[in-house]
Amino acid sequence: MSGGLTALGAAEIASRVAARTLSAEDVARAHLDRLALLEPKLDAFLQPLPERALARARQLDAELAAGRPAPPLAGVPLAVKDVLDIEGLATTCGSRILESYRPPFTATAVQRLEAAGAIVIGKTNMDEFAMGSSTENSAYKKTRNPWDLDRVPGGSSGGSAAAVAAGIAPIALGSDTGGSIRQPAAFCGIVGLKPTYGRVSRYGLVAFASSLDQVGPFTRSVEDAARVATSLCGWDAQDATSARQAVPDFEAALREDVKGLRIGVPWAFLEKGVDAAVMERFRAALAAFEAAGARVVDVALPHAPHAIATYYIVATAEASSNLARYDGVRYGRRAAAAGLRKMYGDTRDAGFGPEVKRRIILGTFVLSSGYYDAYYRRAQQVRTLIRRDFDAAFAACDVIATPTSPAPAFRLGEKTGDPLQMYLEDIFTVPANLAGLPGLSLPCGFTAGLPVGLQLLARSFDEAMLFRAGAAYQRVTDHHRQSPPLGEQS
Ligand code: GLN
Numbered sequence: 001m002s003g004g005l006t007a008l009g010a011a012e013i014a015s016r017v018a019a020r021t022l023s024a025e026d027v028a029r030a031h032l033d034r035l036a037l038l039e040p041k042l043d044a045f046l047q048p049l050p051e052r053a054l055a056r057a058r059q060l061d062a063e064l065a066a067g068r069p070a071p072p073l074a075g076v077p078l079a080v081k082d083v084l085d086i087e088g089l090a091t092t093c094g095s096r097i098l099e100s101y102r103p104p105f106t107a108t109a110v111q112r113l114e115a116a117g118a119i120v121i122g123k124t125n126m127d128e129f130a131m132g133s134s135t136e137n138s139a140y141k142k143t144r145n146p147w148d149l150d151r152v153p154g155g156s157s158g159g160s161a162a163a164v165a166a167g168i169a170p171i172a173l174g175s176d177t178g179g180s181i182r183q184p185a186a187f188c189g190i191v192g193l194k195p196t197y198g199r200v201s202r203y204g205l206v207a208f209a210s211s212l213d214q215v216g217p218f219t220r221s222v223e224d225a226a227r228v229a230t231s232l233c234g235w236d237a238q239d240a241t242s243a244r245q246a247v248p249d250f251e252a253a254l255r256e257d258v259k260g261l262r263i264g265v266p267w268a269f270l271e272k273g274v275d276a277a278v279m280e281r282f283r284a285a286l287a288a289f290e291a292a293g294a295r296v297v298d299v300a301l302p303h304a305p306h307a308i309a310t311y312y313i314v315a316t317a318e319a320s321s322n323l324a325r326y327d328g329v330r331y332g333r334r335a336a337a338a339g340l341r342k343m344y345g346d347t348r349d350a351g352f353g354p355e356v357k358r359r360i361i362l363g364t365f366v367l368s369s370g371y372y373d374a375y376y377r378r379a380q381q382v383r384t385l386i387r388r389d390f391d392a393a394f395a396a397c398d399v400i401a402t403p404t405s406p407a408p409a410f411r412l413g414e415k416t417g418d419p420l421q422m423y424l425e426d427i428f429t430v431p432a433n434l435a436g437l438p439g440l441s442l443p444c445g446f447t448a449g450l451p452v453g454l455q456l457l458a459r460s461f462d463e464a465m466l467f468r469a470g471a472a473y474q475r476v477t478d479h480h481r482q483s484p485p486l487g488e489q490s
Pocket of ligand 1: 176180
């Protein structure tokens with residue numbers, strides 16, 4: 001990233017646009033230019049929206065000139081994962097089956113950020129129906145990691161993460177069902193927040209697994225994450241699962257220190273299978289927290305090793321039910337076939353990719369009458385045990401820290417032949433989804449030129465704790481200030 005407008009963070013852009021020393025139109029133009037420049041390399045976007053963005057930016061400039069008080073994200077360019085609806089625009093969810101779908105409404109998450117002054121510059125690539133850890137399951141294109149174009153950006157929100165890391169947008173929206181915000185944030189060297197279950201409205205979010213899905217932001221700093229979260233969070237009458245919980249001043253939490261804070265590390269859970277260099281960065285991050293006055297304590301998450309098995313039962317069961325609605329009648333594409341049953345079958349056969357079919361078959365199996373007790377019911381029981389482990393752990397600590405992923409970004413194609421290997425990517429991220437907890441991934445260093453992510457987890461609805469700890473860490477480190485070697489000027 002060069003030192004121009006595309007290097008600025010959200011808070012900086014908003015304050016300059018508010019002061020009218022910078023126009024929203026110039027900001028939008030700089031980011032759209034960078035999008036056009038880098039898209040051939042990165043393939044991060046499914047749908048750039050230059051005209052819409054410039055029109056909205058001009059409108060905001062005119063309103064500010066007329067004396068409208070500046071909103072908190074005034075003129076901040078925003079990239080939106082294609083799992084979120086925007087009225088009248090294609091929302092494909094990375095799938096052929098939704099190729100022709102144009103939603104008649106806008107997701108609350110997008111609508112709130114637009115109301116806060118953000119300017120949507122495009123919709124980003126993703127694994128089909130958010131199923132994956134590499135964005136290679138998109139039906140349209142494979143996004144590349146800005147730090148190494150031969151590697152994946154992580155997934156499923158890989159397009160959004162790549163866009164923010166490459167300076168195409170300072171903020172982006174993603175969704176996290178088992179790690180799809182935190183893992184790509186880690187792979188791309190940026191900040192990703194999965195809010196508490198119920199914290200952010202899911203109205204207009206295409207459902208994958210309804211008891212796990214959450215919408216959240218990507219940013220390059222913890223400060224910006226707090227700024228975006230303040231506009232994003234809160235109860236919504238349109239979403240019955242959104243929580244009636246007050247949203248505190250997240251930006252106030254940024255100013256607190258970490259003296260006396262107890263950071264719990266589930267050492268036994270980390271014992272197996274973490275890359276040596278990742279472990280070294282993780283230990284260095286803990287040392288930085290200790291130097292800032294925090295205390296590192298050992299906590300136990302005895303059932304966490306079962307989180308992957310549990311997740312892939314619960315998530316596939318819910319997905320098989322949620323995806324039943326794509327039948328060629330109500331949404332998107334329809335196969336030409338004589339007879340209703342054949343039309344259903346042909347539509348789904350042509351419309352869904354292999355990973356989505358695998359999940360639907362798995363989910364249908366675990367819910368089937370003969371196997372329900374052995375798989376689905378058992379998984380729900382283990383899920384309760386995982387949640388109780390966290391309750392016990394949080395009696396002894398304020399934040400839990402782990403690496404976000406066991407290893408840095410892998411090569412394109414490296415894991416596509418082995419779905420189980422791909423699923424194991426999520427070992428440190430899925431427990432928070434099963435328990436409904438908030439989680440933050442932030443950059444904690446590099447190994448062989450690739451970013452490494454630190455994951456922090458907190459009690460339900462205590463995102464403020466994540467911002468407090470994350471901001472304290474970013475005050476004493478500069479990993480988040482590094483930018484990928486794209487060799488471009490803009
Ligand atoms: N990688 C996980 C999966 O494939 C998580 C995806 C997500 O969070 N949307 O299910």
